[in-house]
Amino acid sequence: MDDKTFLLEKIKLEGFKYRYIETNRNSYAVCMGNDDYDIRKLGNLPGIKDVHFIDDSYVLVSRMWRTQDTVIEFPDGLTISRDELTIVAGPCSVESEEQVVETVTLLKQKGVRFMRGGVFKPRSSPYSFRGLGIDGLKFFSKHCRDNNIKVVTEVMDNSQIEKMYDYVDVFQVGARNMQNFDLLDALGKVDKPVLLKRGLSATLDELLSSAEYVFSGGNEDVILCERGVRGFDKTFRNTLDLNAIPYLKEKSHLPVFCDPSHGVGVRQYVEVMAMAAIMANADGIMLEIHSTPEKALSDGFQTLSFNEFADSVRRMRKTYNFRKSLFS
Amino acid sequence: MDDKTFLLEKIKLEGFKYRYIETNRNSYAVCMGNDDYDIRKLGNLPGIKDVHFIDDSYVLVSRMWRTQDTVIEFPDGLTISRDELTIVAGPCSVESEEQVVETVTLLKQKGVRFMRGGVFKPRSSPYSFRGLGIDGLKFFSKHCRDNNIKVVTEVMDNSQIEKMYDYVDVFQVGARNMQNFDLLDALGKVDKPVLLKRGLSATLDELLSSAEYVFSGGNEDVILCERGVRGFDKTFRNTLDLNAIPYLKEKSHLPVFCDPSHGVGVRQYVEVMAMAAIMANADGIMLEIHSTPEKALSDGFQTLSFNEFADSVRRMRKTYNFRKSLFS
Amino acid sequence: MDDKTFLLEKIKLEGFKYRYIETNRNSYAVCMGNDDYDIRKLGNLPGIKDVHFIDDSYVLVSRMWRTQDTVIEFPDGLTISRDELTIVAGPCSVESEEQVVETVTLLKQKGVRFMRGGVFKPRSSPYSFRGLGIDGLKFFSKHCRDNNIKVVTEVMDNSQIEKMYDYVDVFQVGARNMQNFDLLDALGKVDKPVLLKRGLSATLDELLSSAEYVFSGGNEDVILCERGVRGFDKTFRNTLDLNAIPYLKEKSHLPVFCDPSHGVGVRQYVEVMAMAAIMANADGIMLEIHSTPEKALSDGFQTLSFNEFADSVRRMRKTYNFRKSLFS
Amino acid sequence: MDDKTFLLEKIKLEGFKYRYIETNRNSYAVCMGNDDYDIRKLGNLPGIKDVHFIDDSYVLVSRMWRTQDTVIEFPDGLTISRDELTIVAGPCSVESEEQVVETVTLLKQKGVRFMRGGVFKPRSSPYSFRGLGIDGLKFFSKHCRDNNIKVVTEVMDNSQIEKMYDYVDVFQVGARNMQNFDLLDALGKVDKPVLLKRGLSATLDELLSSAEYVFSGGNEDVILCERGVRGFDKTFRNTLDLNAIPYLKEKSHLPVFCDPSHGVGVRQYVEVMAMAAIMANADGIMLEIHSTPEKALSDGFQTLSFNEFADSVRRMRKTYNFRKSLFS
Known part of the structure; x- marks a missing residue:
């Protein structure tokens, strides 16, 4: 035996x-x-490295079990971790090859290594623009890879995983799918990182339990992302819950990102909330940007222009470094 | 041409x-x-029967377009409509063939024509009981059909539709999947009715837009179901939003159900909320029942015993008839 | 000693x-x-009638202590209790003597014994109409008393109690003041009933604790009133939480009312929600009515016309009797 | 004329x-x-300095009318404004003279000029500790004034204003009283600043309208304070809504504070949320501190110890200066 x-x-x-x-x-x-x-x-049994008692409702993503922070490493050595600020930027939806090219150019110039862009878009109405699909993903991916930029894009259904696989570096699970358990199971079988967004009315422990699905399915490379919850006050699209950041950092060992574009939903407040998130201890910021936000096919009102983004990158990095120095 | x-x-x-x-x-x-x-x-063009202007965010499910109520008819002539009270009852999860048999027996005796029961269960934690799957569905379906009872069960992913198809009469979409748009699209291609539950923090217009996905996908037989929303008060599992019932009845032409088991989440209040829902104009009530609720594998605390259910059926029907008489 | x-x-x-x-x-x-x-x-000590152990966060309003239902009796023998349906109707704001006269006439004709009407109005903006004050209360009260109708009106501050006292039969505490503890303390010293509305985001236990303030202050005659809570869905002004009704009835011995006018906030749904509330076991219904709702100085969109009200009274009473018969 | x-x-x-x-x-x-x-x-009329068109629901607190930031000046020249970081710290409740003395000593040593401390405490239950009242305020005030520290304390009812007046420097309005309009009116007549906390489920425009009550009542010296709203997720006591900070700063000309003690409600996250609030552009931070938090009569679990506070003050000031340098 x-x-x-x-x-x-x-x-x-x-x-x-x-x-x-x-x-x-x-x-x-x-x-x-x-x-x-x-x-x-x-x-004490042979072959056992470690044994821990855990009383969170999640197990493998809990810090009660693993105290060492997760470091996600891509084949080329690029990492996502709690020891650096990861910036992910790009349009809400991929609209054209031209748009991808100009975005990639900007990101490269600013040293940003991750581009987001939706090709399968969850839309409340069936008649809204639902993304360019795999064709869009192909040129999105091509230009990113030519420039050493990682592709972050949303997968909406497990039937899409296989056809997306070759073109994606990070599979994003959107807020509406945070408890699409079959999708989470399927992503547990994939050997690429998963960026898991908090659901519109998900508790933090539900978010961690959804991460547990992916991890226990076989994929340890999970990133958590706060993106605002649905509240009673319609001043903003969502209520960005920055309390989530220090909690998720303490309870789990996974990297924790924040998406202020959806979290506040109004362009002029996106940068300030990004910096608040960094001070709240976020490891990454995910932003919507567009060369001409007012022409974006979706979410234009919450999207930064290229110039706004360039300034923000500089300030976000300064803020991250300031934060590190403050506690060292 | x-x-x-x-x-x-x-x-x-x-x-x-x-x-x-x-x-x-x-x-x-x-x-x-x-x-x-x-x-x-x-x-005025040839072949056109009707043309309407609609300014709701949904179209084909809107009463602005179709003023006649939808009647869903099963092959054997049984109907779900706004002209009768439909009762759907059964366990949260199908647990055993014995359980199905005793439930079917009770339903038949009470003249209830629809049995609910989960075989694919959405659970926050990957380690919880996730249902018996297709094997459970097969005996669930067999006993129902032997007794002229329709099978209502949740589908969680479009990959399940095909294998479930032969055994299901009504495909239920759960709250967590109300905006799983790929699933909704796929159910639009199915020729069996879809019971669509409201999401935990979905607005009523979002619920109607999700119904529009199914309808515009090709399937007109959609039932809407209020089952409580997530609120700040944890006295109850959910806040049952009965305001939803008259609104959905007015804005659309679809049948509107209510699930008080999830809506209030405490056994002793389930019946009273069922009757409130009927007075609020619900066309159907969906209930969790179990021969021994305290032993149920899930949701026992909100599940009626068989005796409680038998009394409730009688009172729900009386209430429905009272309501009809009141406005006739 | x-x-x-x-x-x-x-x-x-x-x-x-x-x-x-x-x-x-x-x-x-x-x-x-x-x-x-x-x-x-x-x-066992001399002079002690009863002693009970209570582990609710409230005490004297808890049914763990007093199992007998509270009956509120007015000097003329009129009662508010769990054994009858109390209807309270009137305008949001008292606007003129003429308006009071025509409302009183209608109520008398319909056998409704309680009239509501605000003379001190809580308004979000300081520039909105804030009520006619004591002068309005005087003629409101005069016409009611001439016709054997009780005056129900909101008190916003304890400095108003004394000057209002002679003209009021039931002091109403509005949702915004449910945790105005000085006001609750002061109303504990008053020998007239208090109708306590649930706060916009108050839990049910907080509502009961606020009732405990009035009771422990010395006034046992407290009526609880569900009027909707603030939720994420802006389809309606509030989310009427009918789950509250059976809970409050079970946990306390006080009469429990429902205000569907604020709870749904749209005229065409007020009656249906009133009847749902009655089926949920409400002991009283509080309604806004106006001879010409579209001209009301406040809340016109949720106010019933006199004709609508007359029909509703008939149906509410029938529903109440139906409910009683159903469980007897 | x-x-x-x-x-x-x-x-x-x-x-x-x-x-x-x-x-x-x-x-x-x-x-x-x-x-x-x-x-x-x-x-153009004689005596008119300025005229503006405003379409916010509030007027005098709107930046559409007054573009210059409000500076609140105390008789000794101390200011609260958008040009400095104001720190307000102290216990939830004033418990003893000894406690006041040791807190004052700490604040003086750290150069903190404002001490908070409740003597009238709003408590859900009438049986909870409700504060030391005026007697507590007297010694609280004496020790503060001996040390050049301003007294910030909650007023719960307008009947308290006169007796508190001599001992208070800033009247605080608590979340439960944000729409106690009589209290707001009365504070409009007072010539001392008012710190107005956001209600548990108040929209930002409602907060601004409540500030308008105080301002239009005659008192321009109003400070707005975000302290978390009530949400569905009970991980934390409240959901701190930092989106509020940049919005309030843009829409009004008033100073905007943040209270992370209530906003997150857990000691270990208070400092990090304070710093996030400063990056979100807060002008002041209000904190609960106690020499031995575990012995505090209320709110101990969200209260910083003296040592934690000392470190936090240093880091909050550094963060404020960093933020200023970032945008200059």
Whole structure:
């Protein structure tokens, strides 16, 4: 009987239910039930590296289990982590190849390594523009890769994963899909990072439980993203809940981003909320930008112009460095 | 050039965008743009039955377009409509064949023609019981059909539709999937009714726009269902928003149901809220029942026992009849 | 040492904090702390009628303490209780003597015994019409009393109580003042009933705790009123939370009213929500009515016309009787 | 006929309703109605300094009318303005003279010029500790004044204003009283600044309209304070809405503070949210501190210890200076 079989037998004998999980990085056995058990009895078994007791409603994304921060590494060595500021920028929707080219040019010039852009767009009405689909993704991806920029784009349904796979670097799950559990399961089988946005009325523990779906499905490379919740005050499109940032950073080991474009929904306040998010300890900022926001096919009112963005990048980085210096 | 080609050419010439829609019942052209147009010019074309101007954000589900109430008819002649009270009852999750048998027996005895029961369960945590899947659906369906009872069950992902199809009479879309637009599109291609639950923080117009996805996808047989929204007061699991019922009845021509089990989330208040919903003009009530609620694998605290249900059925029907008499 | 002194000494000796309360009906000692105490030791003391253990956050308004329903009796024998349907109707604001006269005439004709009407109006903007004040109250009161109709009107500040006292039968506390604790304290000293509306974002336990202020201040005659809460969906002015009705009825012994005019905020849905509230077990309905709603100085869009009201009264009473028959 | 009389006659003749307002600084005529009027016709009248058209729902607190930022000046020359960071700190409730002395000592040492402390406490339950009242205020005030520190304390009812007046430097209006319009009116007559906290479910325009009450009542010295709103997610006591800060700064000319103690409600996140608020452009931070938070009579779980506070002051000031340098 090998170590694994022996362990799983032992777990059953001790009265646990368990789920054995193999991810892109390692293997874990999540055991449930029998709260009074002295877990050291399992920790001593051959082949076991570590054993922890966790009482959050999520397990593998909990810091109670893993205290070391997750570092996401791309094949070319680029990373997303809690040790750097990641900026992701681009249009709400990919509209044309020309638009991609000019955005890529700007990002490259500013040293921004991630471009966002929707090709499958969740829209309340079936008659709204729903994105260019795979064709748009192809040229979006081509120009990004030619310039060493990573492609971040939303996947809306697990039937899209396979055809998107070759062209995507980070799969984004939108707020409306945060509890599309089949999609989360499917993304657990993918070996590319997942950026998971908080649902419109999701609690923070629900967000973490959704991240647990992806992680326990096999994919450890998950990024959490606060993007505002739905509240009673319609002054803004959403209520950006920056309380979320320090909480998610403490409760989990995953990188935590903030999307102020959706979070406040009004162009003139996007930058100031980005900087507030950075001071609240965000590891990344996701922004909508457009060469001519007033002509954008969607979300123009919350989109920064190229010039506004250029200034913002400089100030966001300064703010991040200031924050680091403040606590070092 | 046939009538249809001629019409679509004309629509383009007049400066409209359009979507040509063929449903399980009829064909429609939804034209967008050019608000000042005298629509009678289109109404006179050959092959056109009716033309209407609509300024809701939804179109085909709007009463501005169709004033006649939708009647959903099953192959055996059973109907769901605004002219009768439909009761749908069953467990949160299908747990065993025995459970299905005893529930079917009860429903038959009480003259209830629809049984609900989840076999694919959306659960916040990946480690919770997620349903018996297709195997459960098969025996669920068998016993229902043997007894002339319709199967209502949740579909969570469009990849499930095909394998579920033979065993399902009404596809339920859960609150978390109300804006899973790929699923809605796919259900538009199915020739069985769709029961669409309101999302946890969806506005009523968003619910109607989601119904528009199904309808414009080709399936006119949509049922709307209020099941409570997420609010600040945690006295109850959700805040049942009965204001929704008369609004949805007025704005659309679809049948409108209410699910008080989720809407209030506490067994002892389920019946009273069911009757309030009927007085608010609901056309159907969807309830969770279990022979021994305290042993249910999910949602036991909001589930009626068989005895409670039997009494409730009698009182719900009386209330429905009282309401009819009051306004006749 | 008299019984009372002896009791209070004993309570102190046993390690409790206490508050000794004399109301318009009786005397109570609310003891706090020492949860493990065998309360029968106090129950046997001379002069003690009853002793109960309560673990709600409110005490004297809790049904854990008093199981018998509160009946509020006016000097002329008229009552508000859980054994009858109380209808309260009138304009949002008292606008003129003529208006009062025509409203009183209608109410009398329909056998409605309570008229509402604001003379001190809480308005978001200081420049809005803020009511006719005491002068309006005087003629409002005169015509009501001439016709055996009770005056229900909002008090906004404790400085108003004394000057309003002679002209008021029921002091209404508005949603914005539900946690104006000085006002609640002051109303505890008044020997007229208090109708306490739920705050815009108050939990039900907060509403009950506010009722506890009035009761423990000395006034047992409190009516609770659900009037809708503030939610994310702006389809309606408020989200009427009918779940509140059965909860408040179970948790307390006070009469529970519903105000569908504010709760839904749109005239055409007011009646249907009134009837839903009655089926949800409300003991009273509070309605805004106006001879010409479109000319009302405030809230016209949610106000019933006299004709609409006349029909509604008939149907509300039928619904109440139906409900009673259903459970008898 | 003097200039004022002449002006008011003219205003009436031109078909406006108006309110003539004399504040502690100046006189204004707010005219309502007649939106098409060419306001220059009034601007040319003798004695008129300025005339503006405003279409916000508030007027005198709107930046459409006054573009210059409000500077609040105390008799000794100390100011609250948009040109400096104001820190207000102290216990939730004043508990003892000793506590005041040690807090004052700390504040003086750190150069903090404002101390907060409740002596009238709004509490959900009538049986909770409700503050030391005027006696507590007297020693609170004495020690502050001996040390050149301003007293910030909550007034709950207009009957308290007169007896508090001599001992208070800034009257605080709590969230539960933001729409206690009689209190706001009364504070308009006071010649000391008012710190107005946002209500639990108040929109930002409602907050500004409440400020308009104080201003139009005669008191221009109003400070706005975001302190979190009530949301669906109970991870935190409130949802701190930092979107509010840049909005209030743009829409009005008043200083805008933030209270992260209530806004997040958990000690370990208070400082980080304070700094996020400063980056969001707050002019002041209001904090709860206590020498031994775990022994505080109220709100201990959200209260900083003296040591935590000392570090925070240093970092908040650095952050404020950083922010200034970033945009200069």
